[in-house]
Amino acid sequence: MNPAQILLTNDDGIQSPGLWTAASALSDLGFVNVGAPRDQFSGAGRSLPIYSDGLIDQQKMEVDGRDWNVYAVGGTPAQAVLHAIFEILPEKPILTVAGINYGENLGTGVTVSGTVGAALESATHGIPALAISLETKREYHISYSPEVDFSTAGYFAAYFGRKLLEKTLPADVCVLKVDVPCEATPDTPWEITRLSRKIYYLPTPPDRDSWDQPGIPSYQVVGDPHQDRPDSDVYTVRVKGVVSVTPLSLDLTSRIDLKDLEHLLKEN
DSSP: OOOOEEEEEOSSOTTOHHHHHHHHHHTTTSEEEEEEESSOOTTOTTOOOTTOOOOEEEEEEEETTEEEEEEEESSOHHHHHHHIIIIISSSOOSEEEEEEEESOOOGGGGGGOHHHHHHHHHHHTTOOEEEEEEOOOGGGTTSOOTTSOOHHHHHHHHHHHHHHHHOOOOTTOOEEEEEEOTTOOTTOOEEEOBOOSSOSEEEEOOOOSSTTSOOOOEEEEOSOGGGSOTTBHHHIIIIIOOEEEEEEOSOOOOSSOHHHHHHHHHOO
């Protein structure tokens, strides 16, 4: 019997140590196909920009003492998923894992995350998906810092990856978003959470003196996690120090009575 085909991708790029920790951790679950962006693409969300070149470069990487054939894709995380499904993998994967990301993906900004975006893109093709991120200091978010230890996040990537292979989740659960606290160990408990409704990453203006200077908006972590809901992803990771597992749906329809809204909009 052929091993299960698993797609592994990320948004930090093919050289990220978090990607390779995940590759090692997932290798016991099936055949791990690595198709990840050639370049750093944090903050790409689920974008499919027309200016991506789509070039695919097969490379060799050493993981756990053996050579892996991996694929660097000239595109965003969501585009890497599409190229993997259409061109790289010999058959449709039965699981997609995105990560392990440098930095937690919490609160209202998760649709900005390329890690989450890749998982959502997979889910649109009926493939169960896991987006996994590790809480780190802000300075490590756009880096390949060797100071970050991904081993615990790797454990949880394998744990929840196995669950997605073994279990049939409810129909409206398209992605599991897993966020691992920086001080977690494999013995740290996990909890099912909901997305915080608060801003976690606050956009900040470009740092420049005039518009003819290069500059893009940045961000900073804001707010007091203690003021958030106890069942939110922010409170669970930042206050409890527990692994947050948030079920995400592709259905972005507001959870209201649609007839009530229709009546409101028709009122004179």
